[in-house]
Amino acid sequence: MRMIVNFFLSLAVLAALLGIVYLYFFKRKKKKKGPMIADTPSVVVAINKIAELATACYFGEKIILKRKNFLLGDELCIIAKGLVRAGYNLKELKPGDVSIKKDVVTVRLPKVEILDVIINPSDWDFYVEDGNWNDEIRDIKAEAKKDFMKDAIEHGILEKAKRNGERKITALLLSLGFKGVVFS
Amino acid sequence: MCFRKKNSRQLLLTRERLRELTSVSDLSTTEYTVEKIVKAVDTASAFKRYLAGERKVLYSCKIYIKAGIDMKKYDPDKTEIDLSTMSISITLPKAGIISFDMPAEEQDMEYTKVGLMRRRFSATESNELLVQGEKSVYEAIHEMGILEDAERNTRDFFSAALYQLGYHIVNIKFEAI
Numbered sequence: 001m002r003m004i005v006n007f008f009l010s011l012a013v014l015a016a017l018l019g020i021v022y023l024y025f026f027k028r029k030k031k032k033k034g035p036m037i038a039d040t041p042s043v044v045v046a047i048n049k050i051a052e053l054a055t056a057c058y059f060g061e062k063i064i065l066k067r068k069n070f071l072l073g074d075e076l077c078i079i080a081k082g083l084v085r086a087g088y089n090l091k092e093l094k095p096g097d098v099s100i101k102k103d104v105v106t107v108r109l110p111k112v113e114i115l116d117v118i119i120n121p122s123d124w125d126f127y128v129e130d131g132n133w134n135d136e137i138r139d140i141k142a143e144a145k146k147d148f149m150k151d152a153i154e155h156g157i158l159e160k161a162k163r164n165g166e167r168k169i170t171a172l173l174l175s176l177g178f179k180g181v182v183f184s
Numbered sequence: 185m186c187f188r189k190k191n192s193r194q195l196l197l198t199r200e201r202l203r204e205l206t207s208v209s210d211l212s213t214t215e216y217t218v219e220k221i222v223k224a225v226d227t228a229s230a231f232k233r234y235l236a237g238e239r240k241v242l243y244s245c246k247i248y249i250k251a252g253i254d255m256k257k258y259d260p261d262k263t264e265i266d267l268s269t270m271s272i273s274i275t276l277p278k279a280g281i282i283s284f285d286m287p288a289e290e291q292d293m294e295y296t297k298v299g300l301m302r303r304r305f306s307a308t309e310s311n312e313l314l315v316q317g318e319k320s321v322y323e324a325i326h327e328m329g330i331l332e333d334a335e336r337n338t339r340d341f342f343s344a345a346l347y348q349l350g351y352h353i354v355n356i357k358f359e360a361i
Contacts (some may be wrong), residue, residue, distance in 0.1 A: 057207075176261075
């Protein structure tokens with residue numbers, strides 16, 4: 001009787017062990033699904049000294065819907081997130097653009113401009129891809145970038161960047177010992 | 185080929201477009217241009233690869249990373265001015281990453297090879313590969329030394345500006361944290 005109990009007990013332990021081993025390998029295999037990339041280095045090819053003061057930022061999200069090949073019903077639906085930054089390129093400031101009279105500093109700032117329109121790969125959410133859109137995607141992404149920039153300008157990013165920039169530069173110059181700041 | 189997320193069509197139709205315009209105060213002083221080769225690994229079994237052919241794609245990408253300081257964190261109370269000697273000492277916020285841009289127009293497919301019995305890479309799959317490339321560069325940023333360069337360039341920028349504003353002795357420090 002005792003031998004039979006021991007036999008079934010051993011069997012149960014063995015089954016549990018096999019189960020754990022199976023689950024471990026099964027889970028490891030599951031993780032490998034989907035396309036993967038090889039480990040390649042990130043190479044710095046240029047280092048630039050810049051002087052950009054971003055003073056306004058626009059964040060937008062839009063749905064892009066495209067259709068082609070009506071017989072097959074090819075359809076693409078993407079949700080894209082875009083970031084637009086605007087401000088001043090202070091590299092354009094020339095020595096004559098800043099003048100001081102007693103305690104008052106006069107600054108001629110360059111024009112505000114769009115500094116970046118950023119849509120990284122992780123900002124694209126491919127919701128539906130019926131058919132293959134790999135050949136068109138580059139143009140679709142370029143179009144979206146232009147749209148985000150247009151939206152940001154329409155929503156007054158440049159005006160906000162100018163207003164905010166003058167306020168920030170005034171605050172900074174006052175903290176540096178000046179009594180007044182004039183923008184020309 | 186269809187790549188559709190289940191049960192989320194309803195959500196898409198009711199989703200509102202989001203827009204937000206905010207004030208920032210980021211001074212970027214350094215820009216790194218990084219090149220990355222995104223090489224897809226064929227995860228199919230050796231048997232499948234032998235029978236149906238391989239599935240390969242190679243992208244070369246450029247990434248622009250800007251670093252500098254967030255002037256919103258600048259504390260004017262930490263600025264010390266001595267007008268008798270025309271000296272100034274300012275403490276600036278620690279340098280950080282301001283922007284990370286991996287533009288689509290600089291993601292070039294350099295090579296692709298797909299076996300006759302295998303399906304082409306879809307736009308969704310290509311983007312998944314590029315997301316992994318983006319993540320890999322982002323994780324490597326701190327090893328590139330961009331923040332050290334940003335502090336050096338920020339120091340140069342403020343020194344030049346303060347000398348131009350009439351100060352003779354300029355001391356620039358960065359916050360410890």
